[in-house]
Structure formats: structure tokens, C-alpha cells
Amino acid sequence: MSLPQPAPDRGGPAQPLLALEGLVKHFPLKGGLFGRTRAVVRAVDGVSFTVAKGETLGIVGESGCGKSTTARLLMRLMEPDAGSMIFDGEPVGENEQAGGVSLRDYRRQVQMVFQDSYASLNPRLPIEESIAFGPRVHGLPAGEAVQRARELLGAVGLAPESFARRYPHELSGGQRQRVNIARALALRPRLVILDEPVSALDKSVEAQVLNLLVDLKEGFGLTYVFISHDLNVVQYISDRVLVMYLGEVAEMGPVGAIYDRPAHPYTQALLASRPSMDPARRRTKPPLTGDPPNPVNPPSGCRFRTRCPHAEEVCAARKPNMAALGEGHVAACHMADPASGHSKAGSALEAVA
Amino acid sequence: MSAALDEARPAPGAARPLVRLRDLHVTFATRDRTVHAVNGVDLDLAAGEVLCILGESGSGKSVTMRALMRLLPRFARITGGIEVAGRDVTAMSERELADFRGGEVAMIFQEPMTALDPVFTIGRQIAETVQRHEGVSRQAAEARALELLELVQIPSARRRLAAYPHELSGGLRQRAMIAVALACKPKLLLADEPTAALDATVQIQVLLLLRELQRELGMGVIFVTHDLGVAGEIADRVAVMYAGRVVEEGPVAALMAGPLHPYPQGLLGATVHAGMRGRRLTTIPGAPPLLDVVPAGCAFHPRCPHAEDACLAAVPAMRSPSPGRRARCLRVPDGDVS
Ligand SMILES: Nc1ncnc2c1ncn2[C@@H]1O[C@H](COP(=O)(O)OP(=O)(O)OP(=O)(O)O)[C@@H](O)[C@H]1O
Ligand SMILES: Nc1ncnc2c1ncn2[C@@H]1O[C@H](COP(=O)(O)OP(=O)(O)O)[C@@H](O)[C@H]1O
Ligand code: SF4
Ligand SMILES: [Mg+2]
Ligand SMILES: [Mg+2]
Numbered sequence: 001m002s003l004p005q006p007a008p009d010r011g012g013p014a015q016p017l018l019a020l021e022g023l024v025k026h027f028p029l030k031g032g033l034f035g036r037t038r039a040v041v042r043a044v045d046g047v048s049f050t051v052a053k054g055e056t057l058g059i060v061g062e063s064g065c066g067k068s069t070t071a072r073l074l075m076r077l078m079e080p081d082a083g084s085m086i087f088d089g090e091p092v093g094e095n096e097q098a099g100g101v102s103l104r105d106y107r108r109q110v111q112m113v114f115q116d117s118y119a120s121l122n123p124r125l126p127i128e129e130s131i132a133f134g135p136r137v138h139g140l141p142a143g144e145a146v147q148r149a150r151e152l153l154g155a156v157g158l159a160p161e162s163f164a165r166r167y168p169h170e171l172s173g174g175q176r177q178r179v180n181i182a183r184a185l186a187l188r189p190r191l192v193i194l195d196e197p198v199s200a201l202d203k204s205v206e207a208q209v210l211n212l213l214v215d216l217k218e219g220f221g222l223t224y225v226f227i228s229h230d231l232n233v234v235q236y237i238s239d240r241v242l243v244m245y246l247g248e249v250a251e252m253g254p255v256g257a258i259y260d261r262p263a264h265p266y267t268q269a270l271l272a273s274r275p276s277m278d279p280a281r282r283r284t285k286p287p288l289t290g291d292p293p294n295p296v297n298p299p300s301g302c303r304f305r306t307r308c309p310h311a312e313e314v315c316a317a318r319k320p321n322m323a324a325l326g327e328g329h330v331a332a333c334h335m336a337d338p339a340s341g342h343s344k345a346g347s348a349l350e351a352v353a
Numbered sequence: 354m355s356a357a358l359d360e361a362r363p364a365p366g367a368a369r370p371l372v373r374l375r376d377l378h379v380t381f382a383t384r385d386r387t388v389h390a391v392n393g394v395d396l397d398l399a400a401g402e403v404l405c406i407l408g409e410s411g412s413g414k415s416v417t418m419r420a421l422m423r424l425l426p427r428f429a430r431i432t433g434g435i436e437v438a439g440r441d442v443t444a445m446s447e448r449e450l451a452d453f454r455g456g457e458v459a460m461i462f463q464e465p466m467t468a469l470d471p472v473f474t475i476g477r478q479i480a481e482t483v484q485r486h487e488g489v490s491r492q493a494a495e496a497r498a499l500e501l502l503e504l505v506q507i508p509s510a511r512r513r514l515a516a517y518p519h520e521l522s523g524g525l526r527q528r529a530m531i532a533v534a535l536a537c538k539p540k541l542l543l544a545d546e547p548t549a550a551l552d553a554t555v556q557i558q559v560l561l562l563l564r565e566l567q568r569e570l571g572m573g574v575i576f577v578t579h580d581l582g583v584a585g586e587i588a589d590r591v592a593v594m595y596a597g598r599v600v601e602e603g604p605v606a607a608l609m610a611g612p613l614h615p616y617p618q619g620l621l622g623a624t625v626h627a628g629m630r631g632r633r634l635t636t637i638p639g640a641p642p643l644l645d646v647v648p649a650g651c652a653f654h655p656r657c658p659h660a661e662d663a664c665l666a667a668v669p670a671m672r673s674p675s676p677g678r679r680a681r682c683l684r685v686p687d688g689d690v691s
Binding site for chain 1: 409410508522523524525552553554555556557558560561579580581582583584585586588605606609619620623624625626627629630633634635636637638640
């Protein structure tokens with residue numbers, strides 16, 4: 001095959017593909033008389049996690065909690081204000097001689113698919129040329145790049161004979177999302193970040209694209225970060241799940257632990273808010289009242305305390321530690337930390353039952 | 354009271370429906386293209402009933418709702434019968450329509466800013482609506498505005514009367530839009546995906562509020578949604594649309610437990626829900642038809658696993674295998690021929 005193979009594994013299977021520590025991104029809000037910065041949106045505020053080789057990490061949370069900003073930081077579409085990123089053991093964007101991975105190399109190995117299926121396709125190019133664009137920029141001769149594009153169209157279920165020369169507006173939303181997936185795979189990435197990839201699709205098409213993502217992951221040996229606000233979809237596709245609230249990690253762990261034994265009251269409320277398809281199991285009381293607060297001025301201590309039914313003084317006074325609950329399950333709630341001084345400390349798990 | 358008197362009353366099901374659509378067709382014809390958006394819809398809604406219209410994008414849900422209020426562009430061609438609260442909507446003059454909209458019938462949308470005016474306070478907008486339709490004094494209208502904000506459970510309602518729409522969070526804005534819609538105690542509320550853009554923890558609050566208000570005020574509600582879960586939470590009855598036609602209709606519990614028509618069957622199988630991990634999702638192959646021509650026969654035929662020649666010959670008639678359940682599929686037995 002003409003295209004470079006995916007970059008070789010370096011650190012071995014135990015080495016996380018990606019490790020993030022203390023990632024921060026604040027957006028200044030301009031205002032006032034002289035356009036001075038009056039406040040900042042704390043979009044991502046000290047987020048740490050790892051992505052293991054070959055896994056799918058799901059990220060859930062309500063709109064504005066910082067999922068897309070996290071995705072753009074992962075892609076290095078923007079620079080973090082603070083924090084470190086290690087890709088397969090090598091610091092991202094640092095001197096190659098010193099053992100780092102350059103941004104150019106990193107960006108070839110990490111690709112992204114967006115919710116808006118129009119966003120990353122040039123409306124004036126036939127889709128095969130949009131897909132071939134990346135490989136050409138990275139030095140593949142034009143003919144080979146188009147050949148590669150056609151193979152990928154086949155791989156995402158769009159027969160190249162009838163689709164290759166079409167323009168984006170000549171496709172349905174689901175077909176355009178397949179093209180975006182093909183485009184993301186054209187550089188043979190190791191990590192694919194999917195930001196709400198099925199949220200704009202109808203249910204019947206969503207299922208097609210989810211099946212496709214599962215097949216491609218296996219076929220191409222990929223690792224996914226899958227961002228969605230749909231808890232059912234995240235449960236279906238993820239091996240591990242990270243729950244975000246107001247720019248922070250509220251809880252993280254294996255998918256079974258998060259869905260069957262959620263320890264953070266926010267995760268519990270989020271799961272209990274899912275509408276039920278069974279009319280016999282209708283709810284009479286909403287799990288939470290009010291909307292999520294503004295990330296410009298987040299509450300002190302635990303950011304969830306203004307909506308939390310278990311909030312106590314300690315929740316306003318101190319930010320909870322990430323308490324370890326075993327098997328990589330962690331939760332940032334004082335109730336999960338036996339030493340926190342919360343009256344229900346150590347009982348977080350029983351609170352669910 | 355004598356039993357004879359009781360019997361003389363019509364059974365609740367036999368009462369004149371609040372909404373009666375008969376063979377509704379809507380076509381949009383412009384110079385470049387024609388869209389056959391609605392292709393023969395029959396629907397009844399009883400007073401005080403909640404009907405969910407389910408269907409994928411482009412199936413004609415919003416156009417059907419807008420036709421009910423005659424809120425479609427002038428170039429839209431509408432035929433068929435539209436009756437609301439015993440009145441013929443197709444025969445209304447512009448004046449009558451203006452009273453009708455926001456009076457007997459109100460509508461709420463996914464995006465509250467399409468219904469709220471950004472330059473007036475919430476209190477002012479509700480009071481204006483009340484005054485225009487009911488001709489009461491300004492003072493009475495303002496008192497009513499406060500009542501309504503309390504009714505939709507907006508905290509610190511009195512203070513919020515003076516707020517502009519952009520000053521409210523998404524969930525509060527949605528509640529404010531509902532308050533405006535309820536200002537004149539409509540008999541019929543049309544809700545076009547009003548919770549689709551809301552976060553999970555806020556969506557369930559608004560759904561529960563709508564259900565509570567519907568019961569308290571005894572309104573009929575037609576609620577459009579993509580989401581089977583939303584229908585499960587709020588509907589009495591469900592109508593599933595495909596390519597501008599209702600392909601199945603029935604009580605929510607029965608329809609969700611076992612749809613009759615292959616399209617809702619496929620939709621149910623393709624909807625990801627808890628406990629499907631590790632299993633391959635069933636899918637409906639292909640995509641809905643372009644509506645540049647009226648789909649021949651059963652519009653689902655190109656995607657249907659059971660299709661045969663007869664499905665293409667003519668649009669299958671509604672068949673009713675048991676009371677209250679109906680589907681447009683040749684494979685459904687027509688048992689309930691009452
Ligand atoms: N004003 C219009 N002019 C031309 N075509 C229109 C107009 N409004 C709707 N249509 C077309 O009519 C068809 C049905 O549209 P409708 O808005 O009812 O879909 P829907 O079921 O509400 O979909 P969604 O779930 O995406 O809201 C579509 O093909 C749409 O493009
Ligand atoms: N470029 C930007 N400038 C200013 N604020 C931003 C920018 N991008 C995102 N934000 C803000 O940061 C917060 C997190 O946004 P985002 O990451 O898009 O959330 P999500 O994807 O979870 O909905 C939001 O309050 C959003 O308004
Ligand atoms: S730390 Fe306190 S406020 Fe935060 S989730 Fe736990 S109990 Fe609730
Ligand atoms: Mg986002
Ligand atoms: Mg619509």
C-alpha cells in the first residue's frame with residue numbers, strides 16, 4: 001500500500017496512548033469600557049485522564065461542560081493554558097531530539113470527526129478529493145491519494161463508483177458523516193476523537209454509523225475518544241467513561257461501574273434523567289432542579305454543590321479529592337472520600353442502592 | 354342518577370375530537386423543485402389527550418403541525434380537511450386565524466427565541482398576549498403574567514417578569530415560552546420538539562412540567578419528537594410518520610411493546626438503549642425517499658425486509674388488527690372491522 005502505515009507502537013501495550021495531566025483552558029470574556037478582560041470562562045479547569053491503547057473512552061456531560069474544548073485541546077487545535085500531554089510516552093510538541101513528538105507528527109496520528117458533518121468538508125470539492133487532501137499535503141502523489149480515498153469510501157460503505165465524484169450537498173447527513181470518518185482515517189491515525197459524531201443523525205442512521213465505527217476500530221486497530229451527551233450511546237460504545245461537570249472531571253471508571261454503581265451524585269442524577277421508553281415506568285419527580293450554573297463563576301468547593309441533594313458545609317469549603325473506588329473507578333465527591341468530614345463520607349456507594 | 358341517563362351520554366371515545374385531520378396533503382412547489390411533504394394524513398386528537406408524532410427528519414411532522422395553524426408559506430399547496438374544536442381551519446379568514454393562533458391553539462418550539470421577542474421583557478410579552486386575546490385591563494393582564502410564571506415554576510417569578518429573554522438560562526427560557534403559549538388557556542397545545550435542545554437533567558424537568566400542566570388545564574397536546582424515550586414519558590397515543598404519511602398509530606404502551614409496521618419495528622431495534630452493549634445494532638438499510646414525487650405504494654418498501662410486489666402497487670390502507678391500533682402495512686391482519 002502506498003500510504004505510510006500507522007506510526008509504530010513505541011511504549012508497548014501497557015503504555016497509555018495518551019496521558020493528560022492538569023489540562024486547563026480559560027477563555028477571556030472581553031467587556032467593559034476599554035475591552036479589558038473582566039472575567040474568564042473556565043471551560044476546562046484541571047482535567048487529567050489517560051486513554052489506553054485500543055480502548056474507547058466515552059466523555060459525557062451537559063452542554064457547556066467543556067467536552068468540545070477538551071476535544072480541541074486533544075487535537076491541539078488550540079494551546080492549553082496549562083497541563084501536559086504525553087502521547088505514547090513522548091511529550092507532545094516538545095523537542096524531538098529530547099524524545100518529544102512534534103506537533104506535525106502528532107496531528108497525523110490523531111484525527112477528529114465533528115458533529116456538524118459539513119464542517120470539515122470543502123463544499124466545492126468532490127468528496128474523494130476532500131478525503132485525498134490530507135495524504136497529498138503529507139506528500140503522497142495525487143493519483144495514489146485518490147486511490148486511497150476510493151478504498152476508504154468503500155470501507156465506510158459508500159460505493160466509490162457512485163459516490164466518489166459527488167459534492168457534500170449531494171449526500172444525506174449520514175452519508176456525509178461516513179465521508180468525514182473516511183477523511184479522518186486517510187492519514188492512518190492511531191487515535192480518533194469523535195465529538196458528537198452521531199448526534200445530528202436520525203436513529204435509523206445513527207445505528208448504521210455506530211456499527212461502522214465498531215467495525216473500523218477493529219479493522220484499523222484504532223483507539224477512540226467518543227464524546228456525546230447521549231448516555232445510552234456512550235454506554236453502548238465505551239469501555240471506560242468520564243463524566244464532566246463545569247470544566248472538571250466528576251467521575252471516571254469502567255463503563256459497568258459508572259452505569260451500575262455511579263458514586264457521584266451528578267452521575268446518579270444524569271442517569272436517572274434518561275427518559276424511559278416504558279410508559280409504565282414514568283417518573284413523577286425530576287432528579288435535579290434548575291440548570292447547570294455558568295462556567296464563568298463556578299461555585300466554590302465542589303462545583304455541583306448548588307444542585308446536589310447531599311451538599312454540606314464541607315462541599316462549599318473544600319474541593320473534593322478524586323477518591324479511588326477500585327478498578328480505576330474514581331469520583332470527585334466528599335461522600336466517596338472516607339476522610340473528607342462529610343456526614344455521609346464513605347457511604348457514596350450505598351447512597352445509590 | 355338513573356342508568357338510562359348515563360347510557361344516553363356519548364362514550365368518551367365517541368365525543369367529537371378536538372382535532373380532526375382528513376386526507377391532509379401539503380406540497381411545496383418552487384421553480385427549482387417540488388417537495389411532497391405531507392401525503393394524506395388522517396389524525397384525530399381527543400380533548401385532553403396527548404399524542405406524540407414520531408418520525409425521522411423530513412417525514413413531515415413540523416409541516417403537519419404548521420398546517421393545523423395554517424402557518425405555512427403562501428406557496429404551499431394545502432388540501433384536505435383541518436378541523437380544530439369543531440371549526441374548519443381551512444375556511445378561516447386572516448382575522449379569524451389571528452384570534453385562533455395564540456387563543457384556542459398555541460405552539461411551542463425547540464428554539465424559544467423563535468417564539469420570544471428579544472426586545473421585550475417576559476412579563477410584557479405575556480401581558481400583551483393576554484390583553485390582545487382577552488381584552489382585559491393592563492393591570493389584570495400583568496397579574497395574570499405573574500400567575501403564569503408561577504404556573505410554569507419559574508423561581509423568583511416576580512423578579513423574572515422584568516427579565517429579557519437573553520437574560521434567562523436555556524431551561525428558564527423554555528419555561529417562559531410555555532408561559533406565553535398558555536397565556537390564553539389554549540384548548541390545544543402544539544409542541545414541536547420543545548425539549549430536544551435541552552440538557553438531560555433539564556429536559557426531564559420540562560417534560561414533567563408539560564405533563565403536569567396538560568393534566569391541570571385539560572389541554573389536548575400534539576407533541577413532535579424524534580425520541581422514543583420522550584414519547585414513553587409523555588404520550589397517551591403515538592402516531593409514527595414516514596415520508597409524509599402516518600404508517601402506524603396506537604396507545605403508547607402497546608405500540609412501544611410491539612409495533613405492527615416494519616418501520617417502527619426497525620426504529621425500535623435501531624434505538625440504542627441500556628443493555629445493548631456488545632450486541633450489533635440492527636439497522637434500517639438505506640435512507641428515506643426524496644419527496645420530489647409522491648412515493649408510490651408503501652413508501653417504506655425500498656428499505657423493508659418483507660417487501661413484495663403488492664407493496665408497490667398501491668398505498669396500503671390502514672388496517673386495524675385490534676381496537677385502537679392501526680397500521681398501513683399489507684402484512685397486518687384487518688381484524689377489527691367495526
Ligand atoms: N417552507 C418550505 N419550503 C419547501 N420545503 C419545505 C418547507 N418546509 C418543509 N419543507 C420540506 O417538507 C418536508 C417535511 O418537512 P418537516 O419540516 O415537516 O420535517 P420534520 O418531520 O419536522 O423533520 P425534522 O425532524 O427534521 O424537524 C421536508 O422535505 C422539508 O424539506
Ligand atoms: N472560543 C471560545 N471563546 C469563548 N468561550 C468559549 C469558546 N469555546 C467554548 N467556550 C465556552 O466554554 C465552555 C465549554 O464549552 P464546550 O467545550 O464547547 O462545551 P461542550 O462541548 O461540553 O458543550 C462553554 O461555556 C462555552 O461557551
Ligand atoms: S462533594 Fe458534596 S456537593 Fe459535591 S457531589 Fe459530593 S456531596 Fe454533593
Ligand atoms: Mg460540544
Ligand atoms: Mg421539524
